[in-house]
Amino acid sequence: MNETPASAPPRIEANGLTKRFSGVTVVDGVSFLVEPGQILGLIGPNGAGKTTLFNLMSGVLKPDAGRLVVNGTEATGLPPHRLARLGLVRTFQLARELDKLTVLENVLLAAPANAGETLTGALFRPAATRRDERAATERAREVLALVSLSDHEAKLASNLSGGQKKLLEMARCLMAEADTILLDEIAAGVAPHLVDEIALLIQRLNREHGKTFVIIEHNIGFIRALASRVVVMATGRVLAEGSFAHVSANPAVVESYLGQAA
Ligand SMILES: Nc1ncnc2c1ncn2[C@@H]1O[C@H](COP(=O)(O)OP(=O)(O)OP(=O)(O)O)[C@@H](O)[C@H]1O
Structure with a gap:
């Protein structure tokens, strides 16, 4: 469809x-x-x-x-x-600093509002509202379900297998809309x-x-x-x-x- x-x-x-x-x-x-x-x-x-x-x-x-x-x-x-x-988005091998974040955090960082911002800015800038954060987390979980990584959301990205990292790259593209x-x-x-x-x-x-x-x-x-x-x-x-x-x-x-x- x-x-x-x-x-x-x-x-x-x-x-x-x-x-x-x-x-x-x-x-x-x-x-x-x-x-x-x-x-x-x-x-x-x-x-x-x-x-x-x-x-x-x-x-x-x-x-x-x-x-x-x-x-x-x-x-x-x-x-x-x-x-x-x-x-238009391209998958990239996960940058080394993203390896130290959880799978869920990796997906959240790919949300469109974060595009073009520095990693530090995106992580430490206070979120506009808790509601926005909740909506983003909900969306990130939907995306992780789509790529069959729901069970791994709390894992550090560095602990994923090579294939799972590819799925995470796909999830980041989907989160970027x-x-x-x-x-x-x-x-x-x-x-x-x-x-x-x-x-x-x-x-x-x-x-x-x-x-x-x-x-x-x-x-x-x-x-x-x-x-x-x-x-x-x-x-x-x-x-x-x-x-x-x-x-x-x-x-x-x-x-x-x-x-x-x-
Ligand atoms: N930054 C660069 N500086 C100089 N030469 C480069 C650079 N990047 C790529 N090349 C050269 O450009 C040519 C094309 O490389 P490219 O990686 O785009 O090919 P490819 O089709 O993707 O190959 P592969 O299937 O091996 O990945 C190669 O000869 C490569 O050595």
């Missing part, structure tokens, strides 16, 4: 995004659309530029050329907290049963909550199972795009990537 109106603009419009490091072009004029309700897989060999592209899309890096439009709003060069306000979530290798290093749980969660958030996803992943089975559209990158450029069946039948994709990954 996706509540996005048919006329909604693309969630993300990347137009000629380009990034150079020391004169080397690692993202080279990349253009594509992410439509509302899509699960888009971004695949390609090591060094293809996928993470750098994510950094451009999530405001971690500014492009040297090209444009980014998020939900119909010009967003080129905006920092992560401004993009979050437009509905993102409509589009960028996932960078969410299945990497995760126990197989939790990989399946993460895949089911992505499907449920997509179908029942209308969330749009862009997923970088080397686990091709994960992409095949989830992605309604796939963009293949190689040497900084888009090599192919379309359904998984379409791109996996492309000889250039097989040669540059799938031949080794399969």
Whole structure:
């Protein structure tokens, strides 16, 4: 059930995004659309530029050329907290200081009112009202239930398994009220049963909550199972795009990537 109106603009419009490091072009004029309700897989060999592209899309890096439009709003060069306000959030490995907080506190800190504030400010500033705090806690608990971490809310984040930390990253995106979530290798290093749980969660958030996803992943089975559209990158450029069946039948994709990954 996706509540996005048919006329909604693309969630993300990347137009000629380009990034150079020391004169080397690692993202080279990349253009594509992410439509509302899509699960888009971004695949390609090591060094293809996928993470750098994510950094451009999530405001971690500014492009040297090209444009980014998020939900119909010009967003080129905006920092992560401004993009979050437009509905676009990326999962990050938990920062070390967040490891020392409980699971519930981690989720509370991702609430939209805290976006862009310092950790210290968000923790020690007196809350506007107790009612607001109670509402935020209630919402954080709903989000933790969605990602099956309710039983772990009082644990320190550092005591979670690798897979549970990924679920916590997802919970933080949901608490930030993102409509589009960028996932960078969410299945990497995760126990197989939790990989399946993460895949089911992505499907449920997509179908029942209308969330749009862009997923970088080397686990091709994960992409095949989830992605309604796939963009293949190689040497900084888009090599192919379309359904998984379409791109996996492309000889250039097989040669540059799938031949080794399969
Ligand atoms: N900050 C940086 N400074 C210089 N070069 C960089 C920087 N970040 C990335 N690169 C280079 O840019 C190229 C693309 O890297 P990137 O991490 O975006 O690729 P990727 O497709 O995500 O690879 P992987 O699948 O291995 O994660 C690589 O050659 C990398 O060494």
